[in-house]
Amino acid sequence: MSVTQSVGSGTINAVAYVGRLAKITAGAGRAVFVEPFRGGKVRYGASMHQAMAVGVEALPIISLISFFVGLILALQGAYELRKLGALQIVAGAVAISMSRELGPLMTAIVVIGRSGSAFAAEIGTMKVNEEIDALETMALEPVHFLVAPKFLAMILMMPCLTTWSDFMGVLGGSLFGVTNAGFTLGTYMQATLDNLHTRDIMTGLIKSVMFAVVITAVGCSEGFSTGLGSEQVGRSTTSAVVNSIFMVIMVDLIFTAIFYFTAGQ
Amino acid sequence: MTTSLTPPKGPTGTTAPPAKPGPAAISVRDLRVKYGDREILHGISFDIPEGETQVILGGSGSGKSTLLRTLVGLERPSSGEIWIQGKNFAAMTEEERNEIRKKMGMSFQGGALFGSMTVGENVSLPLREHTQLDQSTIEIVVRLKLDQVGLSGFENYMPAQLSGGMKKRAAIARALSMDPSILFFDEPSAGLDPIVAAGLDELILKLKKAFRMTIVVVTHELASAFLIADRMILIDKGYIVANGTTAELQASTHPRVRQFLDRVPEPEISEEMDYLQMLTGETPPIRR
Numbered sequence: 169m170s171v172t173q174s175v176g177s178g179t180i181n182a183v184a185y186v187g188r189l190a191k192i193t194a195g196a197g198r199a200v201f202v203e204p205f206r207g208g209k210v211r212y213g214a215s216m217h218q219a220m221a222v223g224v225e226a227l228p229i230i231s232l233i234s235f236f237v238g239l240i241l242a243l244q245g246a247y248e249l250r251k252l253g254a255l256q257i258v259a260g261a262v263a264i265s266m267s268r269e270l271g272p273l274m275t276a277i278v279v280i281g282r283s284g285s286a287f288a289a290e291i292g293t294m295k296v297n298e299e300i301d302a303l304e305t306m307a308l309e310p311v312h313f314l315v316a317p318k319f320l321a322m323i324l325m326m327p328c329l330t331t332w333s334d335f336m337g338v339l340g341g342s343l344f345g346v347t348n349a350g351f352t353l354g355t356y357m358q359a360t361l362d363n364l365h366t367r368d369i370m371t372g373l374i375k376s377v378m379f380a381v382v383i384t385a386v387g388c389s390e391g392f393s394t395g396l397g398s399e400q401v402g403r404s405t406t407s408a409v410v411n412s413i414f415m416v417i418m419v420d421l422i423f424t425a426i427f428y429f430t431a432g433q
Numbered sequence: 434m435t436t437s438l439t440p441p442k443g444p445t446g447t448t449a450p451p452a453k454p455g456p457a458a459i460s461v462r463d464l465r466v467k468y469g470d471r472e473i474l475h476g477i478s479f480d481i482p483e484g485e486t487q488v489i490l491g492g493s494g495s496g497k498s499t500l501l502r503t504l505v506g507l508e509r510p511s512s513g514e515i516w517i518q519g520k521n522f523a524a525m526t527e528e529e530r531n532e533i534r535k536k537m538g539m540s541f542q543g544g545a546l547f548g549s550m551t552v553g554e555n556v557s558l559p560l561r562e563h564t565q566l567d568q569s570t571i572e573i574v575v576r577l578k579l580d581q582v583g584l585s586g587f588e589n590y591m592p593a594q595l596s597g598g599m600k601k602r603a604a605i606a607r608a609l610s611m612d613p614s615i616l617f618f619d620e621p622s623a624g625l626d627p628i629v630a631a632g633l634d635e636l637i638l639k640l641k642k643a644f645r646m647t648i649v650v651v652t653h654e655l656a657s658a659f660l661i662a663d664r665m666i667l668i669d670k671g672y673i674v675a676n677g678t679t680a681e682l683q684a685s686t687h688p689r690v691r692q693f694l695d696r697v698p699e700p701e702i703s704e705e706m707d708y709l710q711m712l713t714g715e716t717p718p719i720r721r
Contacts, residue, residue, distance in 0.1 A: 305505050
């Protein structure tokens with residue numbers, strides 16, 4: 169196969185993949201936002217169950233990771249800032265970095281590992297066991313039945329987790345601020361609030377919703393594309409994690425660029 | 434005799450008359466199914482009369498499972514017609530197909546019970562999703578359906594706690610939950626010991642007698658097939674080679690039918706030389 173053919177088929181595959189993600193997202197979005205107004209049922213019980221698994225059960229690990237990331241940010245920032253005698257800036261630097269970028273990103277990475285992979289494994293196992301076929305023969309739309317509750321749970325829980333991650337990151341930064349930069353906990357928090365704008369928080373929250381959509385679509389899509397045999401479930405799970413991380417970074421880049429160029433001077 | 438066996442050579446399905454919805458529960462006309470460029474079913478046609486048990490026989494890779502998947506709407510045919518209850522199932526939109534599917538039940542080879550739900554939740558799922566019945570009525574229906582398949586009291590068991598035969602019975606209870614007029618079975622006896630398999634055959638016969646359902650069974654288990662079938666189709670390489678009553682099939686002299694019913698292996702596999710040649714790529718010494 170020539171280079172041109174490889175590039176061509178790669179491009180077609182990539183476009184087809186994004187098309188599959190868009191189709192799943194559209195199906196889940198319709199089930200959550202449109203069908204209830206047309207008399208359709210939303211599986212709120214299943215959504216609640218998913219919200220617990222995706223959100224509440226992820227809180228300890230996200231808290232820990234975000235706390236450490238905030239602390240690392242403070243240490244790395246202080247390394248340069250102390251040369252300039254500007255250690256006070258560390259509170260604002262940590263807060264803005266966490267809320268605009270690292271809060272949503274670290275939350276997404278953890279959720280991909282915990283939930284994106286679980287979506288692919290769950291749906292993949294159902295595919296192998298003919299449970300997806302069983303749903304269709306019972307006149308139940310698999311995207312509506314399986315993806316919609318995950319989609320609803322994710323778009324609700326990701327912003328919540330991200331907000332919590334931002335807070336824990338700031339708390340991690342405050343550990344350095346209080347012990348090494350002459351802040352008290354109160355003055356550190358005040359410095360954080362003084363430097364943080366609503367736009368910074370909203371930027372992160374919008375990203376987190378987009379990440380939720382991407383992680384759900386990729387995880388479920390990989391589950392649905394599972395081939396025959398149990399080893400294929402492992403392949404789908406791996407693909408879900410790798411592709412989700414890649415797609416989240418891409419979406420992050422796109423939205424960061426949009427926010428940068430629309431921020432004004 | 435309403436249906437004659439096909440001549441020994443050539444596919445028969447392609448010669449059937451054009452589509453016309455009749456009294457049959459299912460009428461298939463010139464059905465072709467492709468996976469990519471590979472055609473699996475080559476224009477087959479047959480009727481399944483209402484209230485009868487139709488067994489679809491065939492070896493591995495013959496296309497019988499593809500036929501079943503197409504009949505229940507899991508595969509889209511590349512051409513042809515499937516008339517169910519006077520409507521062309523093959524040409525419907527997904528929403529229209531779902532309306533027909535609510536009147537069908539399907540029991541999968543491995544049961545396909547939802548592992549995260551109890552047996553009772555599995556059986557009640559179609560009722561909860563498609564009807565406005567209240568919870569207490571649904572519970573009564575679930576108990577009734579489980580009782581019909583001999584699983585009374587297993588509502589709260591998880592599928593993982595059931596044996597293979599019990600899983601299949603639970604799957605049948607789920608398939609029965611919407612009181613279907615057509616019931617499909619994919620390899621009901623596969624992977625079961627003879628006693629449990631005989632129990633399932635008996636259950637299929639009871640269901641037919643009690644509810645006068647049209648039952649379609651895909652299997653390659655001959656003993657089971659001859660016990661439950663009113664009519665049989667033998668599929669080979671995507672063509673129907675025989676279509677008739679069980680007596681007609683048993684009396685058939687068609688070489689492919691005889692080979693299947695008499696369990697004669699394929700010649701190229703039975704000849705030791707060819708087999709070894711296939712493995713080693715060289716001619717082995719002839720045994721004396």
